[in-house]
Amino acid sequence: MSAARSSTHWGAFSATVRDDGTFDVTPHPADEEPSALLANVPAAAGTRARVLRPHVRRGWWEDGPGPDPRRGDDVWLAVGWEEVLDRLAVEFRRVLDLHGPAGIFGGSYGWGSAGRFHHAQSQVHRFHNALGGSTRSVTTYSHGAAEVLLPRVLGDLSLLEDPTSWSVVEEHTDLLVCFGGLPAKNSAVSHGGATRHPVRGHLRRARRRGARFVLVSPLRDDLDGELGGDWLAPVPGTDTALVLALCQVLVAEDLHDVDFLRRCCTGTEQFLASLEGADDGVAKTPEWAEAITGVPAATVRALARDMAASRTLLTVSWSLQRAPFGEQPLWAAIALAALLGQIGLPGGGIGHGYSSTGGVGSPMRRHALPTLPQGRNPVRERIPVARIADALLHPGEEYDFDGSRRRYPDLRLVHWTGGNPFHHHQDLARLRRAFQRPDTVLVQDPFWTATARHADVVLPSTTPLEREDLGAARYDDHLHAMDRVLEPVGEARDDYDVLAALAQRLGAEEAFTEGRTSAQWVAHLYESWRAGPAVRAGVAAPPYAQFRRAGSLRLPPADPVVLHAGFRADPGRFRLRTPSGRIELHSATIASFGYDDCPGHPVWREPEEWLGSPVAARFPLHLVANNPATRLHSQLDHGAASAASKVRGREPLRMHPDDARERGLADGDVVVVRSRRGSCLAGLVVSADLRPRVVQMSTGAWFDPVAGAAAGVTCGHGNVNVLTADVGTSRLGQGCTGQHALVEVEAFRGALPAVTVHDAPVPAASSSPMAHPS
Numbered sequence: 162m163s164a165a166r167s168s169t170h171w172g173a174f175s176a177t178v179r180d181d182g183t184f185d186v187t188p189h190p191a192d193e194e195p196s197a198l199l200a201n202v203p204a205a206a207g208t209r210a211r212v213l214r215p216h217v218r219r220g221w222w223e224d225g226p227g228p229d230p231r232r233g234d235d236v237w238l239a240v241g242w243e244e245v246l247d248r249l250a251v252e253f254r255r256v257l258d259l260h261g262p263a264g265i266f267g268g269s270y271g272w273g274s275a276g277r278f279h280h281a282q283s284q285v286h287r288f289h290n291a292l293g294g295s296t297r298s299v300t301t302y303s304h305g306a307a308e309v310l311l312p313r314v315l316g317d318l319s320l321l322e323d324p325t326s327w328s329v330v331e332e333h334t335d336l337l338v339c340f341g342g343l344p345a346k347n348s349a350v351s352h353g354g355a356t357r358h359p360v361r362g363h364l365r366r367a368r369r370r371g372a373r374f375v376l377v378s379p380l381r382d383d384l385d386g387e388l389g390g391d392w393l394a395p396v397p398g399t400d401t402a403l404v405l406a407l408c409q410v411l412v413a414e415d416l417h418d419v420d421f422l423r424r425c426c427t428g429t430e431q432f433l434a435s436l437e438g439a440d441d442g443v444a445k446t447p448e449w450a451e452a453i454t455g456v457p458a459a460t461v462r463a464l465a466r467d468m469a470a471s472r473t474l475l476t477v478s479w480s481l482q483r484a485p486f487g488e489q490p491l492w493a494a495i496a497l498a499a500l501l502g503q504i505g506l507p508g509g510g511i512g513h514g515y516s517s518t519g520g521v522g523s524p525m526r527r528h529a530l531p532t533l534p535q536g537r538n539p540v541r542e543r544i545p546v547a548r549i550a551d552a553l554l555h556p557g558e559e560y561d562f563d564g565s566r567r568r569y570p571d572l573r574l575v576h577w578t579g580g581n582p583f584h585h586h587q588d589l590a591r592l593r594r595a596f597q598r599p600d601t602v603l604v605q606d607p608f609w610t611a612t613a614r615h616a617d618v619v620l621p622s623t624t625p626l627e628r629e630d631l632g633a634a635r636y637d638d639h640l641h642a643m644d645r646v647l648e649p650v651g652e653a654r655d656d657y658d659v660l661a662a663l664a665q666r667l668g669a670e671e672a673f674t675e676g677r678t679s680a681q682w683v684a685h686l687y688e689s690w691r692a693g694p695a696v697r698a699g700v701a702a703p704p705y706a707q708f709r710r711a712g713s714l715r716l717p718p719a720d721p722v723v724l725h726a727g728f729r730a731d732p733g734r735f736r737l738r739t740p741s742g743r744i745e746l747h748s749a750t751i752a753s754f755g756y757d758d759c760p761g762h763p764v765w766r767e768p769e770e771w772l773g774s775p776v777a778a779r780f781p782l783h784l785v786a787n788n789p790a791t792r793l794h795s796q797l798d799h800g801a802a803s804a805a806s807k808v809r810g811r812e813p814l815r816m817h818p819d820d821a822r823e824r825g826l827a828d829g830d831v832v833v834v835r836s837r838r839g840s841c842l843a844g845l846v847v848s849a850d851l852r853p854r855v856v857q858m859s860t861g862a863w864f865d866p867v868a869g870a871a872a873g874v875t876c877g878h879g880n881v882n883v884l885t886a887d888v889g890t891s892r893l894g895q896g897c898t899g900q901h902a903l904v905e906v907e908a909f910r911g912a913l914p915a916v917t918v919h920d921a922p923v924p925a926a927s928s929s930p931m932a933h934p935s
């Protein structure tokens with residue numbers, strides 16, 4: 162038996178490792194609400210789903226690089242490390258010589274694992290920069306639309322990154338109106354790590370003080386039942402109409418804060434005129450909204466009055482902007498908060514992403530954390546992250562983004578490390594076609610993810626359990642020494658060592674490694690931090706050896722935030738970084754772009770797929786494809802907590818009892834879910850916690866086209882992204898719209914195929930002369 166400590170995006174823990182390599186996980190003692198996801202961690206130690214050796218796709222290995230329709234559907238050969246690294250070095254050199262560094266796609270988007278040095282994306286970016294750079298992506302799948310909108314409207318990302326602190330909300334807010342709720346499952350996770358999970362505690366104490374909660378979501382469990390909130394369940398995708406009607410009531414009943422609007426906002430006149438129908442002749446009254454949202458007009462009026470009479474905080478979850486026209490609900494809610502005039506008051510105003518992740522609402526630490534320097538990327542080419550399939554399918558084609566007209570680059574070598582686009586992207590059948598276009602796809606991952614299965618070369622990575630690192634995150638109050646809990650599984654290597662070996666073959670070893678081993682790098686990052694940012698922040702950090710022995714270091718608390726308090730008090734002195742220096746309810750800049758899908762002020766636009774659209778005649782159920790409660794994205798889908806949630810091995814799909822009855826379906830049935838783009842199997846869970854005609858299925862079940870082919874569907878396991886559409890939020894933000902799709906559900910009849918995707922694909926029994934038998 163041995164003991165070790167480590168950290169994940171969903172919590173820090175200590176592990177007791179038995180002699181046979183199995184282990185138990187004990188949450189960090191400071192954690193008042195440890196995440197259930199910790200139960201998945203031991204699965205990382207087993208060999209199931211692990212890539213045990215380097216593998217190549219036969220077509221690539223034998224026929225050389227090039228677009229290939231067999232990619233994703235070819236034979237795997239297990240090969241040796243040295244020969245595969247040699248071949249990869251030749252391919253990197255070929256692409257660099259013929260197409261330049263812009264021909265390499267190194268966006269490599271993904272959450273990877275916690276850990277400051279072994280952070281996969283930082284590693285791959287540093288490696289590419291040592292070679293001359295690569296094409297990257299901008300913005301995120303989490304909040305792509307918000308990242309583009311907020312700087313235009315509020316001047317920066319503080320609403321997203323550092324809104325008013327939970328401790329202030331707990332003490333001051335009387336009414337929390339939560340668009341998209343405050344889902345506890347999401348606050349369990351925080352990028353980089355979360356030693357403590359304080360959100361539930363803050364909410365409980367606010368409730369005990371007498372705060373009232375209003376949940377606005379098609380799903381009742383987007384707010385903890387113990388908070389006793391009122392539940393408004395608008396038709397999915399119609400929140401903007403609801404918010405505009407709330408604004409209209411405030412103005413019509415003279416409840417809006419004229420002084421705040423005059424001092425702190427611009428574009429008020431245009432926005433108020435649009436509420437009365439200046440754009441389209443239609444006043445945005447509660448009756449107008451009722452016909453769209455299904456929320457009674459009287460409820461809207463009562464809520465608007467309550468908001469004006471209370472210290473009110475609006476919260477808008479990230480999920481709301483992960484849908485067509487996703488900029489609109491957020492912008493409309495900012496306008497509503499401005500009309501209420503409480504922005505900058507303790508516990509009033511608006512926040513974006515409270516409980517969309519655990520960190521938001523904990524004051525962000527200002528000082529730098531230990532960070533691997535990435536060098537400089539001379540390639541200026543950047544694509545919006547969720548436009549990857551378009552870029553691969555349409556090189557050279559023009560597109561719009563945030564006011565500029567751009568052209569997709571010609572990507573020849575795709576290198577993905579620490580992310581899983583066949584989990585996070587939409588319309589996976591289209592992504593499959595896109596992945597057949599480049600010359601080479603290289604994936605480094607510990608697991609046989611669907612992305613690995615669509616690669617030419619798969620290199621086995623260690624998991625954080627198999628390496629030493631530093632754990633830290635900008636909202637967390639601890640710096641952790643992450644121990645090596647286990648020996649590497651199979652032939653897995655650290656991403657750093659793999660990239661160093663490739664860099665050496667490409668003449669860039671010194672630039673990439675600076676002569677350090679990974680252990681030396683971890684110590685170096687810590688000591689550089691200790692001597693610089695830690696000193697400036699007044700952190701008394703011990704020398705590295707002492708820190709490692711202690712296991713963790715408590716960081717001093719950051720001061721609670723009341724967002725925009727200074728601006729509110731003196732908008733002339735604390736100007737926002739918008740063109741007007743104020744909150745832009747109408748943005749002349751956005752209006753000047755001439756985008757009909759994102760005009761100059763917040764508007765309601767009908768998405769192509771919603772319950773009021775013609776598509777609903779064939780696909781009459783609205784799917785909410787949200788983030789999962791039982792795993793992080795697709796990570797450790799075969800772990801105990803995730804596996805326990807499956808229904809007959811399929812990803813659960815929740816449906817209202819009325820809709821199940823209408824279709825003759827019962828709890829526990831295996832069903833087929835179809836959209837205009839694809840179909841998958843799912844396991845039915847009947848629940849009254851949804852609005853009728855809404856179904857819910859989480860992301861992250863591994864894409865299983867093999868089981869799908871046997872069942873006559875696109876995925877036999879239940880990856881929702883075979884159903885969702887690959888379109889951007891608008892020409893402004895081009896964000897991910899994976900949250901919503903229209904679907905129909907029916908009983909699955911026939912022999913149920915086994916889910917194959919959690920087991921490694923079988924390498925060819927007899928491989929080419931170059932390949933090693935597995």
Ligand code: PGD
Nearest residue numbers: 271272273274302303579580581585605786794795796899
């Ligand atoms: P993960 O499953 O976290 O998903 O998408 P993301 O790609 O981040 O993928 C991380 C991968 O990194 C895993 O395959 C894991 O094995 C691998 N990995 C972990 N550690 C290491 C390491 O050390 N080295 C290497 N090489 N690999 C490692 C998440 C994305 O999905 C996000 S952030 C959001 S918010 C989106 N949400 C939705 C949504 O709401 N609805 C839909 N339909 N789709 C979404 N997709 C998006």
